[in-house]
Amino acid sequence: MACDSEQFVSVNSAPLRAHFRAERRSLSLAQQHESAQQLAAHFRRSAAFHHAESIAFYLAADGELSVEFLLEAALAAGKRCFLPVAKIDDCSMRFLRYEGDASSLTANPWGILEPDPSCDTIAATDLDLVLVPLVACDKHGNRLGRGKGFYDRAFEFMRASSAPANPPLLVGIAHECQICATPLPHGSWDVPLAAVATPTRMLVSSTESD
Template sequence: MTIAEEKKDLRRRIRAQERELSPRYKEQSAAAIAAIVCALPDYQEADTVFCFVGTEREIDTRAILDDALAKGKRLCLPLCMAEPGIMELRVVASLDELVPGAYGILEPAADTVCLTPDEVDFAVLPCLSCSRGGHRLGQGGGYYDRFLSTYRGSAALLCRERLLREDVPVEPHDMPVPWVVTENGLYEDGVPARIK
């Protein structure tokens, strides 16, 4: 089996596992994860934050988005482009500006300000699953792989503890994310860490 086939198989298994999670667990884990992210010094010190808008099957990031806007941070969200695997980082001043995008995910409007990855201080990233060492299993579209190939700032990968997997297949282009946040806490380079 190729690594691509292993990833496809693991995506199928993780999606099935995610569907079995209770709404209560999802809500509680999302709230705990958001609280940890908002307590991270790198997040607190960041002027510009890049974050995703969580779908029903992902971590609900609304608390992080609301916190960033309330603290006056410049918040940018992904806008998926027509070209597969390409997203732009677009600035939003209010979550009321978001509109359903190509995949039904709320996105910024096409006329909003576009930033480069170099302008982001802190990034909050999604995954289907990941290892504690920050190897992520995404949806397979390559959007965040492309982002991570050029991004050099601080980043946190969000994953529910019950969906962590140490056997995430890795290809040469897969970039690990140093920080993983679950409802149980923070992992830094695979090791449980304290928030300073």
């Protein structure tokens, strides 16, 4: 279902966001740790990871599936790794180089660790692979995030007629409990995911409607 009204999408997303955030928060620390290890074990063998040279990661918060083990594998493989830095006043986002020094990270107003602003920046168009955190997703690549639109703004160029021939591959990272069985509400401004990776599988987004 494509929605043209931002207000309609926002109102209908609120209860879904609350439900799926509660679902992922219900997972124990042991479950979270095991899931993160399982994700890294299978995703690092994927073609998407193998071919990517510049990868955007994220540092998990609020029950998000952690990509820390995958980040370690990427650094060990010599890949160029980046972390998002959010700008609150205009909901924009940049991607800064991260080379493995956790002591260089500082917490933003939401308590999420970010690289020092002096670190090298990469344009979103130059990323090969982007691992995207989410609250919920569906099989069509629709993603429900925190509601601020950071990723949709950062990758809005992918919706343009002049989009690059080889755009970044956006892969959502989710626990199985975050996959919605029915299509999520979404708008024309949303940038869909190419695939979703869970601890045990990779789901390629379908363009077919129910």
